[in-house]
Amino acid sequence: MASMSTHTRRSLADAPFLAAATGGTPHRRPVWFMRQAGRSLPEYRELRAGIGMLESCFDPELVCEITMQPIRRHDVDAAILFSDIVVPLKAAGIDLDIVPGVGPVVANPVRTLADIRGLPRLRPEEVGAVVGGIELLLDALGKTPLIGFAGAPFTLASYLVEGGPSKHHERTKAMMLADPAAWHELMGVLTDITIEFLRAQLNAGVDAMQLFDSWAGALPLAQYREYVLPHSERVFAELAAYGVPRIHFGVGTGELLGAMGEAGADIVGVDWRVPLTDAVRRVGPGKGLQGNLDPAVLFAGASAIDAEVRRIAHEADEAIAMGATGHIFNLGHGVLPDTDPGVITETVALIHSLAMPL
């Protein structure tokens, strides 16, 4: 596959994150935290002062430095590429910005078939800055694996159709139900963009990838299966040949876990509402699980954190006994901005201190 030959994959099979992600036996419990790079770190807030979110996502040095900050602090087992869900849309030429306190704002929301047909495609060179950041990171990270990152087509569609973050996704769902043909055409375009963005990251050498479907939990299972799953499935299928672990995550997706597993990921992320022992029943055997400490627990003090971390480790061990291929410790959603970074460091140490199951 020509597109895969530009870089040689690093050999990090001993890394606990990759061992757990590929069904092997890690020497310690691997952990990383969604949004570990970001607002909880004072050095991040300092670095970002006066620099817009999108500006930082398209600056290779900043991408590298921000991605590295939590690695230096927390002894986590993987780095997550600092980026944003709308980065590939912006790169492709869609007029949008990330407004502090609001989120992404799209200048011309996508509402008609003409709007859909006017959407650009993503050319690899348009995410050259992200690729540049990855190249810097692969040098800086040493033995720590780097996880690539993209938003799933449904989540991108919601931003484009609503014109920004939405609580109820009513315009998105209305398009989906009222005009399925237009909807699938939109999702096709966004799936192409997502694949192109992840392909650029994989060609640059990321060691794993995570597809975030942040808003999928707003849909009932039947709609997810009909209007979303085929597209997410294509993302995973077209990137399977890279042979790197592929993670799929959304929040509030208890009803969808089985279908999200069917989309083709190797590992399914679970939020805190569903115990891992239930998650393995829903996802089925033969896949890994990631999660699922409630990010709010990091505000509850050492004793509560200790109890919750041990409970999850125990449930993870049970889930593996029930057929899960491995467990990667994580939160059930991203690090909240007010989280004390010292608590994150201590939580990582606690997780690492827990014995592996025999």
Place this chain on the structure above:
Amino acid sequence: MASMSTHTRRSLADAPFLAAATGGTPHRRPVWFMRQAGRSLPEYRELRAGIGMLESCFDPELVCEITMQPIRRHDVDAAILFSDIVVPLKAAGIDLDIVPGVGPVVANPVRTLADIRGLPRLRPEEVGAVVGGIELLLDALGKTPLIGFAGAPFTLASYLVEGGPSKHHERTKAMMLADPAAWHELMGVLTDITIEFLRAQLNAGVDAMQLFDSWAGALPLAQYREYVLPHSERVFAELAAYGVPRIHFGVGTGELLGAMGEAGADIVGVDWRVPLTDAVRRVGPGKGLQGNLDPAVLFAGASAIDAEVRRIAHEADEAIAMGATGHIFNLGHGVLPDTDPGVITETVALIHSLAMPL
């Protein structure tokens, strides 16, 4: 029971809502919509111009008029008392306001045991304006049943602890996990306030009641059972003797439906993520179900609405065959502000046009 003797319950046994809610056979499919009174109606926006939300909740004439507006328009089978979740807190003397575009803002968030012990109780005369509104409504409504309304203790606790609406409820969860004794003391106070508020409504003559636990879906089942369920259970238990149908609802509560049924409601509300045929399995037989049209579907045009309404009616009939005691058609969450009121009227007519199962 002395507290029940002040008003004679109206005899509305023929009303489809009450027939369905009490295990009888309604002559048509009963329907009402959460937030049917409110921002979707131009006459509501006109009436509220220049009048604060709390001001309107404490004005008997406005409570009556706003509650009546959707009854005049939509031919719904029940009225829901126009109120707000924080009304009993405000009435009891807690310093808070509802800020447009934000929601409730609490002047002094409750964070310590001293804060908890300083909370006031609710005396019935403090909700005299609400009682006055109910008295006007019972005259105005004729044969349409009136549903009383209160927020559940957990949702009240989140507003008080966070100081306002919260996406992640981290301070609330932190108190719950770090100091269970303080937490249960707080919940005890809020349960007392909730019971007092509903008792005032029941004494005034409401025909049913709904306890909204808006934020319960943020909790995993184990925490819900330990920190929330005993308190919600007490609300239902202490009001059981009134003999009116008691509904319990929260959004995103798929994992909690069984426990929310155990809390003692006669009817459990279901959001759109869980088909009613799954809901009846989780709730168990012997209870009614309410729901569960996705409010976003009302934006998707007549054909999509028709398909979704028929699907839900069919699933409701199946759920009844599986042991549910009845079904009350509703949304799976509240009416969204931009909903076309004409579409609501047409949807009610469509639901009423569907044949009852034989």
